[in-house]
Amino acid sequence: MNKALLSFALLCVALTGHAQGGNTGMGGEDGDYQSLMERLAKVEKKHDMLDVxxxxxASAQAREATGSxxxxxxxxxxxxxxxxxNLTDKLFYRLRHRLNRRNDAQGSDNFSKATDIAMVGYSFSDKVTLMAGKMSQIWGGYEYDANPMFVYQYSDMLDHMEIFQTGVTLSLKPVxxxxxxxxxxxxxxxxxxxxYGNDAIVVTDNGDYRLLERANHPLTFIANWxxxxxxxxxxTRWAWGIQKEAQGKYSRMITLGQKLNLPQLQWYVDYMAExxxxxxxxIATEDLADRFQPQIYYYEYGYPINNLVYQPYEPMNLHCGKVHYHTWISKLNWQFAPQWNLMLKGTYETASMQQVERYKNxxxxxxxxxxxEYYPDKTQDLRVFLAYQGQNINYSKESALGGKHSNRIELGFMYRIKCY
Structure with missing residues (x-):
């Protein structure tokens, strides 16, 4: 039996890993857990050149939503x-890959969507570090940077963000x-x-339709503190950035995260605006784009006949423009007893199409x-949980959209296995 487990550990070393905490940089604290290799082979690990x-x-879920x-x-x-x-005291690397995603290379960066992180870094000193490769963009906020496994349900904004991009990051620590x-x-x-699809068109109001053109330099610039x-x-985790989506079309974001970090209680409040x-x-395109498809009315004697309309051509590939999003997130973790944790979280989000009066806010x-959450074994990063999540989406009367809701109850576990 021990030989079988040891073989499994060796396979893990050959294949895998994941970091506790952050998406950015080298991740958060790893915790003082003994690896599977050390426990089975009874060999003390004396280097940090490879962590796996x-x-x-996984969970059992019961859920319901609007219409079901x-x-x-x-x-x-x-x-x-x-x-x-850490290959040396200056050179380090990090790879992270999802097994429940497609593995074929896609897009101009020639990476699979399943590959979150594939980067190398070099620390010139304790104050200056350079990182390059595919990695998480350095937006602010604490939910954004959390280990995805420990987030029961992302906010709508974070759930729709594409955050793992190829680029270069320069980090400066004056103190x-x-x-x-x-x-x-x-x-x-x-x-x-x-x-955005072929022949994509941006619409900012009922009469302004413009064909999107490729940008020569579709880049993102982010400043982070x-x-x-x-x-x-x-x-604090604050950031501001600008992204070029198409020729003459930009996306601007500000993300502000504040966290109270006490020995048995952690509470953060994030604000994000796009x-x-x-x-x-x-999000707005999914809700509203069909409302802007060109329509032709049947007329008789100068009046529409029974409000009959038709679309004489194939629907256009429309995307909303001049859209503002705001998100507030508050989350509390309280270790109220040994090996127990209580998590409470709330979100509030708004969306607005600024140049169309009926779709403002x-x-x-x-x-x-x-x-x-219950931690049954102090030597392992294993938690068993019972969780509930809910959401209500309300639309303005002027938009004439129907509201939506969802509820989910889960009983499951999260296990971060340290293989090596």
Whole structure:
């Protein structure tokens, strides 16, 4: 039996891993857990050139939503594998890959969508670090940077963001508690057509339809500040950036995260705002684009006949323009007893199509979640959870859209296996 487990551990070393905490950089703290290899082979690991992790989450779910009754299923939520390490005191690397995504290379960066991170970094000193490759964009906020396995349900904005891009990041730490970073990356993994489709047209009001043109330099520029105050009890993750979507069309974002970090209680509040010339997130386009398809009315004696309309041509590939999004997220973790954690979370989000009066502030979304987590083994990063998530989406009367809601109950586990 031990030989079989040891063989499995060796296979893990050959294939896999994942980091606790952050998407950005080398991730968050790894925790003081003994690896599977050390426990089975009884050999102490004396270097950090290779760390290997498997993140796996699964649950039994009961859910219902607008237009459907309660349904149950078993779901494999996450399976991410990671390798990372320090080859020297200056040179480091990180790879992260999802096994529950397609593996074929897509887009101009020649990476699969399943590959989150494939980067190398070099620390010139304790104050200057350069990283290059495919990695998470350095937006601010704490939910954005969390290990995806530990997020029960993302906000609508984060759920629609495409964050893993190829680029270069320069990190400056003038003092140990303050970090400033600059990043230049691709705006998308693929071409304009890959993301928005062929013959894409942006519409900003009922009469302004413009064919999108490829940008010569479709890049993203982000400035980031990570701060720590009062012996790390107050933390900040702020960022501002601009992304070129198409010729003359930009997306601007500001993300502000603040976190209270106490020994047995952690609470963060994130604010995110996006101002799009072209709807990058696609939420407004999904809700409203059909409303802007050209229509022709049948007339008789100067009056429409029974409001009969038809579309004489194939529907156009329309995308909304001049869209504003705002998101507020508040999340609390409280370790109220040894090996127990209570999680409470709320979100509030709005969407607005600024140049169309009837669609200004047309959408408001409220989400809530709660979970009880139990850690059965102090030597392993394993948690068993019972969670509930819900969401209500309300639309303005002027938009004439129907509201939506959803509810989900889950009983499952999250296990971060340290293989090596």
């Amino acid at each position: 992790y498997i993140n796996y989450a 009754s309660w349904q149950t299923r078993f779901a494999n939520k996450e399976l991410r594998l990671e390798l990372k390490g 140990p508690t303050q970090e400033f970073a600059l990043m230049v990356s691709d705006a998308h993994n693929g071409s304009l057509e890959d993301y 990570n701060g720590s105050f009062f012996d790390n009890q107050l933390q 101002f799009d010339d072209l709807d990058r997130l696609g 047309y959408r408001k979304s409220i989400g809530w979640a709660g979970a009880i």
